[in-house]
Amino acid sequence: ASELRKVSRWEYLGKRRAEKVVELRDDLADEEFLFSDSKLTRVEKERYEHKTKLLALTEEHKKAAELERVQRYYMPEDDVKPQIYIEPLEESEAGPNVDLKKWQDEQIDKATVRFSAKDAKERNKQKDYDLVMDEEIQFVLIDSVAGNREDKDAEVMSAEERKKMDIAQVLIVEGETGSGKTTQIPQYLYEAVSFP
Structure with a gap:
């Protein structure tokens, strides 16, 4: 029963956090719209800057959590149905036509014939022979x-x-x-x- 309570609490906190972020974003948008023309007092400016900084920190925290989730391995649980593996994308790979570029690279690798190590010519400083008829x-x-x-x-x-x-x-x-x-x-x- 206590374990179910913990799980329920974590789920509630996750939903509550998302609701609060949306609420904070809406508050900032309202304040920008309503008070953009008027001059704010020192206290109002500090409150606005505090909300702006708080929103920026929550977004950074969310991005950091996503990066952490991508670059870590989590042990699968027994009661959860396994999902299809999705290969994590690095920042350099993110962009349009990533799958197409990856497929083209694979096809080029398949078509390229390699008989030796990449650095074989450097290691063996022997002369290359011409074709012998x-x-x-x-x-x-x-x-x-x-x-x-x-x-x-x-x-x-x-x-x-x-x-x-x-x-x-x-x-x-x-x-x-x-x-x-x-x-x-x-x-x-x-x-x-x-x-x-």
Whole structure:
């Protein structure tokens, strides 16, 4: 019962505050309209300035409360139905066509392709490479095995020796992007083994 009384009191005070602010605003408007032409006494001037200052303070208090409400998170209560989340607007975002500008920014971000960090060029002070065309790639034969295939006895003997060994053949290939490491070299090796 005491909790209900507190809740009722807070609701009443909120309504009462709003009514008093409207009443104060109306009083000031009436005084400006009625006494704008006449000369006021010192007491009347002080009362008018006091009301003006009081109205300004209540409006500042209301704005501060709204800012505080926007920038804070409040725990949801169990008995209250959750509302749809509304993203708080910063002062710089407030204005006409905010949703349109936000949507356009999102579309531009989606359309812009990024492959690395924003500051990658600054961190890696390497030169940028030009586009490499297939005709420009020069394959270099680093090591070539001496000999010829006509020496069948040596070839048969080396094949027998390879069968005896328990070592897997490893080929390490190093090359630039787009030089055919995964397509052309395996095809070459397949053809070299299949068609002696």
